[in-house]
Amino acid sequence: MSKVFVDIGISLDGFIAGLNGGPKNPLGDDGLKIHDWMFKQKAFLQHLGLEGGEINTKDGEIIENIFTRIGANIMGKRMFEEGEANWPEEAPFRTPVYVLTHQQREPWERKGGTTFYFINDGIESAFKKAKAAAGNKDIRISGGANIIQQYLNAGLVDELDIHIAPIMLGKGVRLFNNIDNGKFTLDINNVIHSPMVTHLFYKVINKNLNQ
DSSP states (O other): OOOEEEEEEEETTSEEEOSSOBTTBTTSTTGGGGGHHHHTBHHHHGGGTOOOOBOSOHHHHHHHHHHHHEEEEEEEHHHHHHHHTTSOSSOTTOSEEEEEOSSOOOOEEOGGGOEEEEEOSOHHHHHHHHHHHHTTSEEEEEEOHHHHHHHHHTTOOSEEEEEEESOOOSSSEESSTTOOTTSEEEEEEEEEEOSSOEEEEEEEEEGGGOO
16 A cells, blocks of 8 residues: 655755755755765765766665655645755656646656656645555655654655754754654664664654544
């Protein structure tokens, strides 16, 4: 059965991006450091159409498992705008990507199997389209923070995967602002650590589905 999951990198003090983020400063001040562990892995670089990277590591295996399970992605306009200016021709998705935005725009097709679709009528609409496209595979809620918060509060997330980098940003975009913790609880599925990151895997128990 298809699942909906969040998969996100975060600093030890709870930020998924630094201040002053934008197309010329993706993920904000020092925000890219959150993903240093990932940028070193062949499993990630090959999804960008790039060479090199470490192989046969725990981190690489986790990355490959994540990409293998995804049938569709959902993201917000801000994440897309930062990525559009910086992703190579082969954007790192290779699936349909549904972008929540007020902007009307024709689908944008990239090399490697990624096509961006621009959704103007809310998170439920994007979810339905992603579910139809994903088939038996899973839907990843890619970000940013506001979009993740909306899907968690709506009870539409089944799993939450967090990759904690051992850095402190001090200021930036917090992942868990605006969360209604009365809507769900979390069960630990797994914890895996490596020299550069700690991977936390949670099952999301949506309370509104159990009443």
